[in-house]
Amino acid sequence: MTNFQTEKAIVRAHHDALAQAAPDTVTEILARHTTPNWHWRGMHPFHEQHGAAAVAATFWKPFLTAMTRVQRRPDIFMAGLNEMDSFESVWVVSMGHLMGLFDRPFLGISPTARIGMLRYAEFNRVEGGKIAETAFFCDIPHLMIQAGQNPFPPQTGAHLVQPGPATHLGLMYECQDPVAGQATLASINAMLNDMGSKNRNPNYEVELARTWNDDMIWWGPAGIGATYTIPRYICQHAGPFRQALSKGYRFNGHLCRLAEGDFGGFFGWANLTLANSGGYMGMTASPGPADMRVVDLYRAEGGKLSENWVFIDILHFLNMQGLDVLARLEIIQHPQV
Template sequence: MITSIPDKCVDLQPAKSLVRRHYACLADATSQNVAERLAMHLDADCHWYGMHPFHEQTGPADIAAAFWSPFLSAFSRVQRREDIFFAGLNEIDGFQGQWVCSMGHLMGLFDAPFLGIPATRKIAMLRYAEFNRVEDGKITGTALFVDLIHLMIQAGLSPLRAPQTAAHLVQPGPLTHDGLLFGPQDPRASRMTLARINEMIGSIDRANALARPPSPQEELAQDWHDDMIWWGPAGIGATYTIDRYIEQHQRPFRTGLAGRAFNGHLCRMAEGTYGGFFGWPNLTLTNSAGFMGVAPSEVRADMRVVDIYRRAGDKLAENWIFIDMLHFLKMQGVDILAEIGR
């Protein structure tokens, strides 16, 4: 597998423009016409990856029926509050495919129940990260990750069996306020970002292979600034600095879960100082010692994960994470959605 973005000149602007037109079409869509709006820019056979309970869908009509129509029936006056937008060539297919990533919140008035989550008639912020594959002027593939547990907490629910170890926040965009890469970026910066992400991905295996593995602080310091910010999903939460990241996420994760199998990614890319990836699933693990309040078991469970990064200088500074927690927990016999209202 090639691990450096090739020197060939590829214009990513048409792909970005297509996705921005797509979002403009969705801006005033309704539950009744959203399938038609999706069909304006999605290929008829667009393959859509949606977190539990939406699952995989094909084509605008099924995508609308699974997610967009129910969402727009529950939320009114929806705004896309976008914090990060970038495009890139997909490392996973040898830098052939063009993908566009968008991340932020879908904000609206939560006026009717959604998936059994009670309406609040107040502002609600649905965290999202979306990857769109663009081919021949159409969107041919989409992965949409939304943080439903985060929404449940806003609605006053306590859906988990244990307090999360880090902070619950409506998460902001980048510290530098430069995450909307609507224009072309320096290819050299893109290569540096992807290289650092790849170094970080391999750091765990490299550390484990050493006769004297580094401490967690030493391992993380190779790829991260000391004042790193890890914007984790609801159920884990957000944490700040290497030491607090270890305390509030890495240590509970590594001590609670075992048998980590890395399954790979479907897309991994970078542009400028931003980059990210998603997998389906990224990881398979065993809850061997108890995690998120769920009792230990021998069940192998999948984590579908999005990671989006900001690089500052030669290291990573911020990381936004989405995990399909509902799917991960349901595989262990814990159905969070089914438990609402019991």
């Protein structure tokens, strides 16, 4: 058992240093708290990178060039032992928004000169006093929507600037009761076991009520949206998802799953492989299976799950189906005549 304070301090120092970074200094700043062969996973179009120089060139330099006066505004900060490697490695998780002034183009998205909020979730594996591995998920389509460049047809849920936990207790900088974390992880695993059961209850509402509180909130990504209460969750997300994406469904597993206090979550690379039978997110039937890289973060209450923040690499999922959203954006803005 560990209190994770050392690992939390390393990640907080890393974030504090990044708060002072500029495009010409970010490589050196990233290198201070990461290993030389740091393994960084990012969403499309960033994908997997190794080392501070590659991560800086791929994400941070373009982002800090586009966004000025960036603030990290976390809503969840926690740490724990990774169930996926028999509770050997320590990971520190942060979730919230990177807020800045959207002053220059980013990935072909036109600037607004106004506040831009890039929603993010970040998992950091800390080993030997350094960050050795990172998964950085961010909601690029939501940034597009803020800039008036919505790439999707009308979504089934509502997408907002997603708030943090209703309890406002997600920033766990201090030691937490380990018993609470064990209970939260048990709630998450109970939900996953129901999802993976070969004998799933045909009444989806009854199944969900086993592991979710009725006032659950599913904070989904742009393109799908958020939804509130079990019946609306079924209507506005889970039902359409099951109907369109059950063909060839394969669960690939998670790379990290942990909990601390009332919060927990996981990510995979990719969590799911599935085929769109047609209609989902306005897409026609896909020519073959596509991967979903997903982060789920949860808040538990009373032995069940109450809130769920979800990040899906939708741009990668669509790209594997033949739709490159960012390339299409570039063509629209710079047509060849």
